[in-house]
Amino acid sequence: MELKGAQILVDGLKREGVEYIFGVNGGAAMPIFDALYGETEIKLIPMRHEQGASHAADGYARATGKVGVALATSGPGATNLVTGIATAYMDSIPMVAITGQVFTHYIGSDAFQECDVIGVTRPICKHSYLIKSSDEIADVVAEAFHIAKTGKPGPVIIDIAKDAQNNETPFEYPETVDIRSYKPQVHGDQDQIAKAAALIKEAKCPILYAGGGVVLANASEELRQLTLKTQIPITVTLMGLGAFPETHPLAMEMPGMHGSCCANYAFTDSDLIIAVGARFDDRVTGDLSKFAPNAKKIHIDIDASCIGKNVPVDVPIVGDAKNVLTELNKQVSTADIDPWRNQIQEWKQKYPFEYEQKSDVVMPQYVIEKIYEHYSDAIVVADVGQHQMWAAQYFKFTEPRQWLNSGGLGTMGFSLPAAIGAQLGCPDKTVVNINGDGSYIMTIQELVPAITMKLPLKIFIINNMYLGMVRQWQELFHGKRYSAVDYHDNPDFALLAQAFGATGLRVEHPEDVEPALLKAKGITDGPVVIDFIVDEEENVFPMVPAGKGLGDVIRGLS
Amino acid sequence: MNPEERHIFSVLVENRFGVLARVAGLFSGRGFNIDSLNVAETHDKSISHITLVTHGDAQIIDQIYQHLNRLIDVIEVTDLSTAGTHVERELVLIKVATDNPQKRTEILQVAEVFRGRVIDMKPASLVLEITGDDGKLKAAIDIFNTYGILELARTGKIAMLRGSEK
Numbered sequence: 102m103e104l105k106g107a108q109i110l111v112d113g114l115k116r117e118g119v120e121y122i123f124g125v126n127g128g129a130a131m132p133i134f135d136a137l138y139g140e141t142e143i144k145l146i147p148m149r150h151e152q153g154a155s156h157a158a159d160g161y162a163r164a165t166g167k168v169g170v171a172l173a174t175s176g177p178g179a180t181n182l183v184t185g186i187a188t189a190y191m192d193s194i195p196m197v198a199i200t201g202q203v204f205t206h207y208i209g210s211d212a213f214q215e216c217d218v219i220g221v222t223r224p225i226c227k228h229s230y231l232i233k234s235s236d237e238i239a240d241v242v243a244e245a246f247h248i249a250k251t252g253k254p255g256p257v258i259i260d261i262a263k264d265a266q267n268n269e270t271p272f273e274y275p276e277t278v279d280i281r282s283y284k285p286q287v288h289g290d291q292d293q294i295a296k297a298a299a300l301i302k303e304a305k306c307p308i309l310y311a312g313g314g315v316v317l318a319n320a321s322e323e324l325r326q327l328t329l330k331t332q333i334p335i336t337v338t339l340m341g342l343g344a345f346p347e348t349h350p351l352a353m354e355m356p357g358m359h360g361s362c363c364a365n366y367a368f369t370d371s372d373l374i375i376a377v378g379a380r381f382d383d384r385v386t387g388d389l390s391k392f393a394p395n396a397k398k399i400h401i402d403i404d405a406s407c408i409g410k411n412v413p414v415d416v417p418i419v420g421d422a423k424n425v426l427t428e429l430n431k432q433v434s435t436a437d438i439d440p441w442r443n444q445i446q447e448w449k450q451k452y453p454f455e456y457e458q459k460s461d462v463v464m465p466q467y468v469i470e471k472i473y474e475h476y477s478d479a480i481v482v483a484d485v486g487q488h489q490m491w492a493a494q495y496f497k498f499t500e501p502r503q504w505l506n507s508g509g510l511g512t513m514g515f516s517l518p519a520a521i522g523a524q525l526g527c528p529d530k531t532v533v534n535i536n537g538d539g540s541y542i543m544t545i546q547e548l549v550p551a552i553t554m555k556l557p558l559k560i561f562i563i564n565n566m567y568l569g570m571v572r573q574w575q576e577l578f579h580g581k582r583y584s585a586v587d588y589h590d591n592p593d594f595a596l597l598a599q600a601f602g603a604t605g606l607r608v609e610h611p612e613d614v615e616p617a618l619l620k621a622k623g624i625t626d627g628p629v630v631i632d633f634i635v636d637e638e639e640n641v642f643p644m645v646p647a648g649k650g651l652g653d654v655i656r657g658l659s
Numbered sequence: 660m661n662p663e664e665r666h667i668f669s670v671l672v673e674n675r676f677g678v679l680a681r682v683a684g685l686f687s688g689r690g691f692n693i694d695s696l697n698v699a700e701t702h703d704k705s706i707s708h709i710t711l712v713t714h715g716d717a718q719i720i721d722q723i724y725q726h727l728n729r730l731i732d733v734i735e736v737t738d739l740s741t742a743g744t745h746v747e748r749e750l751v752l753i754k755v756a757t758d759n760p761q762k763r764t765e766i767l768q769v770a771e772v773f774r775g776r777v778i779d780m781k782p783a784s785l786v787l788e789i790t791g792d793d794g795k796l797k798a799a800i801d802i803f804n805t806y807g808i809l810e811l812a813r814t815g816k817i818a819m820l821r822g823s824e825k
Binding site for chain 2: 219220223224227228229231248280281282283404405406409410
């Protein structure tokens with residue numbers, strides 16, 4: 102039977118198990134939206150801006166581990182998706198972004214709403230396809246999903262000309278996908294794994310350094326086994342939070358620019374770093390010339406190009422973290438490193454995350470502590486800025502996929518739409534969105550679909566009336582010249598939430614924090630927005646200034 | 660700063676539109692240099708062969724190798740500079756001014772030395788085809804420059820491993 106290209110696309114998405122598509126309709130994608138009309142197996146979620154659609158697809162993928170799907174029209178629809186695609190690419194999130202394209206005979210003619218989407222997105226996606234004929238659609242959909250979710254995951258773009266959506270062709274969906282030029286290496290080299298085990302045995306001051314790759318590979322269980330079996334102290338990066346429970350005595354909390362002093366000192370004094378699904382990012386290492394000068398490095402990563410990119414590596418192991426750790430776990434035993442463990446415990450006790458509590462103003466860290474107290478099991482979706490760092494520091498994550506944030510690209514505006522995707526993907530979980538006043542307003546329009554769908558999102562704004570992280574840098578490095586960061590002209594977010602149709606609360610005093618959080622718990626028929634008016638010029642500490650070594654950390658209070 | 664080395668990569672790719680842009684984008688996006696580039700279909704119409712000459716320190720060369728491998732449309736990458744002994748050739752077309760018969764005779768004699776072939780001859784110019792490695796082509800171009808080169812085009816290097824090394 103012959104079907105329209107748009108119908109073949111939708112049927113292909115069903116074969117891939119797609120539950121939700123996040124999209125914004127427009128001219129060149131209308132046949133696809135038409136094919137989704139009345140569709141019951143796949144739910145179309147209309148968002149209010151294409152950026153929201155791509156972040157929602159991303160949030161769904163991060164929370165569930167499945168491939169998120171975003172859909173937009175050509176030209177501006179597609180370019181609006183770009184920030185969300187780049188966000189997913191930087192954090193290796195499996196996503197398929199579908200864009201309508203102008204008719205094939207118009208391509209290249211500067212037609213209305215035409216944009217070379219393949220060209221624009223080339224450096225920010227794992228792969229991309231331009232479809233000019235309906236008979237290509239089935240194979241491309243199958244390939245796109247295969248590529249998006251295997252190896253190092255990432256976004257794949259399918260750009261479909263409008264005539265390819267309209268033309269009819271027989272529907273034959275491939276049963277299997279075999280791409281001769283794409284064979285991810287998932288099993289680690291046995292000799293290398295044996296070398297790693299030998300180094301671990303010899304080390305006197307080893308640390309485990311785990312990143313988002315552990316979450317992506319669903320290897321948290323194997324990481325826990327490795328840590329518990331060896332009793333080696335572990336630091337988990339911003340992207341990996343929850344891969345190992347931060348409440349465990351061996352956990353040193355996150356490393357890097359705003360990480361724990363313990364983790365940063367441990368890096369500096371270590372003689373062996375076992376990196377798993379982490380990429381020695383500049384926000385983690387600080388000045389590379391001062392980074393872990395005495396440490397040998399074992400680097401386990403699915404992406405060979407990540408190994409040796411920033412630091413020289415002694416034992417590279419290319420492979421899927423789950424497979425490699427399973428093998429490694431067979432070859433390790435408890436490390437004989439008591440003096441080192443004692444040193445770590447001493448640092449941990451001496452330099453906890455801390456702040457000065459005040460009675461007349463709400464401290465942002467206090468809000469996060471209270472959120473943790475009352476929502477410890479929730480999925481936390483943070484935005485980007487000071488609130489993100491405080492959330493990472495003061496909320497103790499214990500499970501993978503419990504913490505979603507744009508760590509790589511650092512995209513402000515990510516969190517509200519991502520929270521929508523996460524809530525749809527995990528309907529039985531409470532989803533807490535910790536936002537900033539600057540980031541919230543960047544995608545505030547997505548409150549509309551959240552309200553329409555009655556999603557019980559807890560949207561907590563840490564409102565310091567500034568673009569806070571930039572202001573902090575201006576205070577420390579630009580002589581307090583607060584250029585373009587003063588947000589005292591913010592609207593009243595509680596009233597604004599009410600105008601949208603959500604519950605809106607405003608909290609200005611420390612004693613009102615907990616009652617408001619408890620009240621929010623009881624609101625389950627739609628989103629609740631709490632605008633926490635916090636200390637305006639509170640800074641995030643500890644802090645390793647950009648370009649400095651981890652040992653040069655500014656501890657803040659102590 | 661580590662010493663820079665010249666490397667020749669042989670890259671087999673899917674013969675599809677857009678593949679060259681992905682390869683070129685990999686270099687431009689990371690500030691790596693392409694010294695020369697040749698792309699053409701192979702005996703298998705579904706595969707194109709790219710010969711790419713680049714330079715950089717060991718770390719950059721490794722990154723280039725890894726990132727080429729990472730492209731979905733890339734079937735196989737070989738760093739010919741490290742994988743074994745290889746042969747390399749480049750073809751150049753040189754249009755030389757021949758203002759008078761005596762000069763023409765001289766140019767033809769020089770062309771003979773480089774085993775060049777005349778592929779076009781007009782009263783005031785002729786076009787020579789010369790193949791060889793870098794050194795030979797440079798020598799030829801230097802000499803013909805003294806007669807006045809009107810136009811010059813090079814294929815960029817093509818290369819492969821010797822005999823049974825693959």
